Amino acid sequence: MHTEQELHTRIAEIVESIVLKKVTVDTPLIASGLVDSLAAVDITLAVESEYGCSIPAPEIAEHMQSVRTLAGYVAAHT
Numbered sequence: 001m002h003t004e005q006e007l008h009t010r011i012a013e014i015v016e017s018i019v020l021k022k023v024t025v026d027t028p029l030i031a032s033g034l035v036d037s038l039a040a041v042d043i044t045l046a047v048e049s050e051y052g053c054s055i056p057a058p059e060i061a062e063h064m065q066s067v068r069t070l071a072g073y074v075a076a077h078t
Contacts, residue, residue: 007071025068053077
């Protein structure tokens with residue numbers, strides 16, 4: 001079991017490694033244009049691989065609003 005802070009930190013690292021920009025837990029990812037559809041798929045695959053969870057394709061945008069929302073999904077499904 002990972003703490004909320006650990007999830008935020010590691011997921012932010014994953015996002016940053018793909019978009020090559022710093023993000024906070026509340027940075028709007030898709031809405032700001034920081035994450036496009038290709039980056040969203042890359043982030044999803046990396047998070048699924050790291051945490052062993054599956055994010056259904058139709059739900060990616062919903063859960064990738066920010067690092068916080070993505071971490072919340074991971075916490076609820078691991």
